[in-house]
Amino acid sequence: MTRTTRILRATALLASATLAAPLAAQTKTPAPSEAGQTRNPATPTVTSYPAAAAGDGATTNGFNLSRWAEDWSSYRDPKKRDDPLDRLKYLPLDGDGDIYLTLSGELRLRVNHTTNPNLRDLPAQRQDINRIVAGADLHVGPHLRGFVEVAHGGIGGVELGVPAATLRNDLVVQQAFVEGDVEAAGVSFGLRYGRQEFTDGPNLLVSQRDNNTIRYTLNGWRGWARSATLRADLFDLKPTAYGDLGTDDDISDPARRFSGITMGWAVPKSWFGGSKLYVDPFFWRRRNNVGAWGGRIGPAERFYAGTRIWGDAGPLTIDWSANHQFGTYINQKIDAWQVFLAQTYRLGKPATAPRIGFHVDYASGGGGYGDGKLRDAYAPFGNNIYYSYQLFLTPSNLIAAAPNVTFSPLRNLRVTAEYQFTWRDDVRDAVYRANGQPFAGTQRFGARKIADVARLQAVWTISPRLSVTGRYEHLAAGPALTDAGYKSSDFLAGWISFRF
Numbered sequence: 001m002t003r004t005t006r007i008l009r010a011t012a013l014l015a016s017a018t019l020a021a022p023l024a025a026q027t028k029t030p031a032p033s034e035a036g037q038t039r040n041p042a043t044p045t046v047t048s049y050p051a052a053a054a055g056d057g058a059t060t061n062g063f064n065l066s067r068w069a070e071d072w073s074s075y076r077d078p079k080k081r082d083d084p085l086d087r088l089k090y091l092p093l094d095g096d097g098d099i100y101l102t103l104s105g106e107l108r109l110r111v112n113h114t115t116n117p118n119l120r121d122l123p124a125q126r127q128d129i130n131r132i133v134a135g136a137d138l139h140v141g142p143h144l145r146g147f148v149e150v151a152h153g154g155i156g157g158v159e160l161g162v163p164a165a166t167l168r169n170d171l172v173v174q175q176a177f178v179e180g181d182v183e184a185a186g187v188s189f190g191l192r193y194g195r196q197e198f199t200d201g202p203n204l205l206v207s208q209r210d211n212n213t214i215r216y217t218l219n220g221w222r223g224w225a226r227s228a229t230l231r232a233d234l235f236d237l238k239p240t241a242y243g244d245l246g247t248d249d250d251i252s253d254p255a256r257r258f259s260g261i262t263m264g265w266a267v268p269k270s271w272f273g274g275s276k277l278y279v280d281p282f283f284w285r286r287r288n289n290v291g292a293w294g295g296r297i298g299p300a301e302r303f304y305a306g307t308r309i310w311g312d313a314g315p316l317t318i319d320w321s322a323n324h325q326f327g328t329y330i331n332q333k334i335d336a337w338q339v340f341l342a343q344t345y346r347l348g349k350p351a352t353a354p355r356i357g358f359h360v361d362y363a364s365g366g367g368g369y370g371d372g373k374l375r376d377a378y379a380p381f382g383n384n385i386y387y388s389y390q391l392f393l394t395p396s397n398l399i400a401a402a403p404n405v406t407f408s409p410l411r412n413l414r415v416t417a418e419y420q421f422t423w424r425d426d427v428r429d430a431v432y433r434a435n436g437q438p439f440a441g442t443q444r445f446g447a448r449k450i451a452d453v454a455r456l457q458a459v460w461t462i463s464p465r466l467s468v469t470g471r472y473e474h475l476a477a478g479p480a481l482t483d484a485g486y487k488s489s490d491f492l493a494g495w496i497s498f499r500f
Contacts, residue, residue: 048188049226050266053278053311055200055233057208061464063499065208066197067104067135068147068175076100085465085500102137103500104149108213110495114390117159119439119477119486126157129167129495131213133174143182149175150247153213165242166212173247175217191223195240198222200233200262201282202308202321204340204361204395207383211391214242216381219252231264239381258380260284260304267311277311282323286380291329292436293376294369294443298330302378306338315346317355329374336377337364338395344406352414354407361387365397366426369443376429384434387420388453389473390491391434398432398450399423412461420453424480431480439486447479451488470494 052058056069064070072089074080076097081087091101112127135149151174155167177194195217197208209216218237225232236259243249260283267277284304291300306323320343325336344357366375376396387393387400402420409415424431427446430438453475460468473491481487 049228049231049264050276050278052276053264053266053280054224054226054231055262055264057199063464065210066199067149068137068145070102070104070137072102073100073139088500098139098141100139102139104133104135104137106131106133106497106499108495108497111493113492114489115491116487116489119392119475119481119489121487123159125159125161127160127167128156129213130154135175144178144180146178147175148173151214155213163244165244166209166214166216169214169242169244171246172214172242172250174215186227188226189224190226191221193221195219196222196237198235198237198258200235201280201284202306202319202323202340202382204321204338204382204386205304205323205379206381209381209384211385216240218258229266229268233262233264235259235261255289257287258284272313275311275313277309277313277318280308280310282306282308284380285327293329293367293374294438296330300327300329300334302327302329302334304380315348316343317346317357318343325377332367332371332374334375335373336375338362338377338379340395344404352408354405356403356405358401358403360402361395361398361400362425363395363398364425365429368397368429368438370428375426376432378436387422388434388475389455389471389493390475390489392475392489393422393450393453394432394434394436396432396436397425397429399425402453413458414461415456415458418453418455420455422450422453422478423448424450427480439481439484441484442480442486445480445483447483449478450480451478452476465500466496466498468494468496 057065059069062070062072075086075090088103091103093099093101108131110129112129114125116122117125130153132152133149135147137145137147139145151172153167153169155163173195175195175197177192177196179190179192181188181190197215198218199207207216217240219240220235220237222233222235222237238252239256239258241251241253262280262282265279267275267279269275271277282304286302286304288300290297303326304323306321308321310319320341322339323337325334325338327334339362340359341361342357342359344355347354347356363377364375365377367373368376379395382395384391384394387395387398400420400422402418404416404418406414406416427448428443430443431450432438453473456472458470462468471491471493475489477486477488
């Protein structure tokens with residue numbers, strides 16, 4: 001059998017396995033987590049755009065939240081493998097090793113405890129959650145690959161109510177896609193089609209939502225062109241509407257669609273005395289036939305025009321973004337803004353040195369219960385835990401300011417403490433939670449202060465594969481909530497995660 005024949009056969013197998021699924025249904029630094037978020041070409045022949053800024057998230061010690069963004073091709077050399085699990089990262093399927101398989105998996109056991117769930121005077125809720133994920137990444141030569149990932153989510157406990165399909169799901173095809181790329185004139189062109197995670201933009205607008213048991217995925221295509229310092233990514237995607245029984249009830253949501261372009265420019269490293277900074281303009285469109293504001297349901301078309309500036313300049317790390325949102329919701333014009341300004345400063349040269357920082361954020365509000373312009377800002381599918389581990393706040397009608405500090409009291413242990421002040425932008429509009437729903441009745445009271453939120457997170461990285469995380473949060477409800485009958489709440493969570 002010739003090498004060409006082997007590649008053609010593997011390609012056919014890859015296409016049939018991955019296209020059907022989405023349509024049918026060593027320093028021990030912390031591994032990637034839901035609090036922060038690329039594809040590394042195995043054999044680049046052109047000077048590629050920096051992998052960490054290509055829109056696929058951050059890779060630490062070889063691991064990425066999106067497992068397909070990991071590059072384990074170096075394990076072709078047996079001398080670089082440290083244990084039997086390393087062998088699973090590079091399984092050659094032909095004599096030359098050009099066709100190979102990378103296997104991945106995760107087991108996460110987690111417990112959440114919440115007092116006054118939904119900020120009501122109710123018995124405390126306990127969630128006992130497990131997540132099991134298995135993935136396979138097939139590389140057919142240097143320019144073609146396919147990825148399939150299945151996941152299971154289980155939940156038990158007390159006062160559960162009706163768990164969402166992202167918490168309880170017997171089996172789901174979480175991701176399944178094919179991807180190819182070519183190189184011409186010093187530029188890499190690529191296309192990915194199928195069910196996939198999408199993180200190409202500010203984390204507060206788009207993320208995998210790793211806090212969930214089953215992650216947020218979309219269906220469709222994403223294409224890109226990347227040179228050494230410039231890139232452009234285009235996409236047209238529909239969210240996955242998960243059922244909770246098995247793989248047959250997970251479909252592309254016919255009511256929602258997300259499309260657009262994200263660009264990138266790698267600022268010369270010589271600027272600012274040696275830096276790794278990136279400028280990412282974006283223009284997106286989100287369509288939703290069942291949008292909901294103020295008790296009304298109807299079609300919405302929202303455009304996002306914005307820019308993100310982020311990266312490192314010496315000891316300073318920044319993540320700044322702003323976007324203007326416009327379009328229509330039923331008979332209302334949309335005119336909304338979001339500005340997110342986060343920065344930290346490293347107190348020392350080591351990467352693990354303490355950091356002090358703060359973030360200031362603005363998300364406009366107003367019009368959710370009126371007939372004028374709709375000024376409520378909205379994040380398509382952002383990182384919901386950024387303002388509240390309990391998912392009680394979201395960047396709609398919100399102003400937040402939060403100083404924070406990160407330090408390592410022990411080796412491989414990183415602790416972050418934060419105190420956040422939050423207010424409403426428009427007191428005539430509601431306070432909104434992470435699922436986009438209002439806290440009912442808050443629009444009828446005129447107080448501006450929403451809450452103070454004290455948060456503490458500790459991550460113990462036992463090894464690059466094994467970590468233990470603990471979280472505590474106290475949300476002290478302000479008059480914007482208490483005037484409408486809502487209460488303060490405490491949240492405690494802990495989990496252990498093993499990945500390979």
